[in-house]
Amino acid sequence: MTVIATEHLSKWYGQVSGLNDVTVVVPSGVTGLLGPNGAGKSTFMKLVTGQLKPSQGQVRVLGEAVWGNPKLFLRVGFCPEQDAFYERMTGLEWVTALVRLSGFPPADAAAVASRALETVDLLDQADKKIGAYSKGMRQRVKLAQALAGDPELLILDEPLNGMDPIMRRRTMQLIRDWGREGRSVLVSSHVLHEIESLTSNVLVINNGRIVAEGNVHQIRELIDEHPHTVFIRAQEPRALARDLLAEDGVVSLRFEPGALVVETSRPDAFYARLTEMAARGAAGAIEEVTSPDDNLQAVFSYLVKS
């Protein structure tokens, strides 16, 4: 089943293109929308939630037109990215008010809101003013208002930003469960491993275009076809370089003060070998291993070039 379908969808802000000729079908289940900041994720989210009108093309959500169709929001819950609230209200008051706006009778609204707050583990803080909430709590109350109506489709714009690790894990579990129960979630993020933890189905967006879609592992393989950069801070970088030079897949080596930067076309094998070398202490102690390629912008550069 298709939950979101766009055809040649474009959005311009004056001379600036926010989204460019996007034709995409989002199936039911959990789908990740992955892209660096400014890639067009929020524009896409605003178009599928009817906050923006397409400049060109069309978008349908759950088979219905979006723009000027408020009844659609009986079936859709939206958690926006912005950290914005009625700060003077308590979490319970705020979610209750929005639940009432979602069509629940006043008699049921408080109970529905309480349950939603319980879902995000915020019930014990429900009577506290939102203005006094931490960043993580604010993210959770925002999530609560989106899922309170038990919508068929949950649209979450960067929902994990600012959450502590435990709540992040629980929220990820919640999103996965939502998908397993036959409902759908479109969740955006600029962090690859977050999306990988949530779903295998992704849309990759960059510069207002969908540059890849499908299975996240295929996309990962596509990424892995390109040289992967590894930064190694070590006691003896030159000795390390000598050993690594003979390794299959090493494309280039470069020295930096106290460190070695390696480009490899076989990152998995490279990391395995590096771990083994570190365990043997063959080339002195290895202090730090990072990959600048974890920077998503680099990933998108690969994708756009490929």
Next chain:
Amino acid sequence: MTLSADRPRDPATAVPPRRPPSFWNGVARVFDLSIGEMLWSRRTLFMAIVLGAPVLLALVARVVQAAGIAPLRVDGAPVSGPATFGILVWWVYLRFIVPVLGMFYGTALLADEVEDKTLTYLFTRPVARSAVLIGKYLAYCVCTGLVVLPSMTIVFLLLVPFEEMGSELATLLTDLGLLAVGLAVYGAVFTLAGTAMRRPLVAGLVFAFGWEQIAMLMPGYLRRFTLVYYLQGLVPHAIPDEGLASLLAAVISEPPTVATCLIALAGALVVSLWLAVRVVERREYVLEQ
């Protein structure tokens, strides 16, 4: 509904059925949400200061009068308490406070939500955007009315001698009604400005303190294109003959009939709100990230 990420779905806690709120139901729910926010907004402090001024003036007048001195004289003749009250109603409340409050609240009905980035929550509900706007407009009417009308009543109690209050009560009620009408009409016009314009406050200032002032002093038909022309036709106070009062009389010469005023003001209100609704239904409100 799954109540916790770690718990399976429990039929006993299923979400109760719901329907999209009717238009007026949506209006009522937006009103509920907005009235508290509006009453406790930064503007309330501003409104309290603005409305405190005439009360303070009346208090000073009362103290001076108690000391045996006429607080207001026109060409040497003392002005009575009811006449002073009438002058305050016209010059302070209707010509200044009502347009100012209409402007500051009306232009901000959606602008505040845009600025605070909370509009998303209202526009992603099964409620028509028009219901959101009307609900917020009604919240404005109630919020300003709740503060302005008591302020004017206090001024009346301070200025009008106790023995004349009975005979002046009808005038007070008419004045209260007049103020309510003024708040509603100015609010509607400025709501339209707030939904349609990028800088509604500037446009509002030009309209209320530029156009309306100038047009009222111009001979001919121009004054018919102001709100104040029709509001003045509803002023119940007798106009004294001389000085400041005669200026007032000159300004409000050739008053239109009450029926004409009511029709014109109702027309301005309905047309403004209708246009504002049309704009809101069609306009994109881009919230800056």
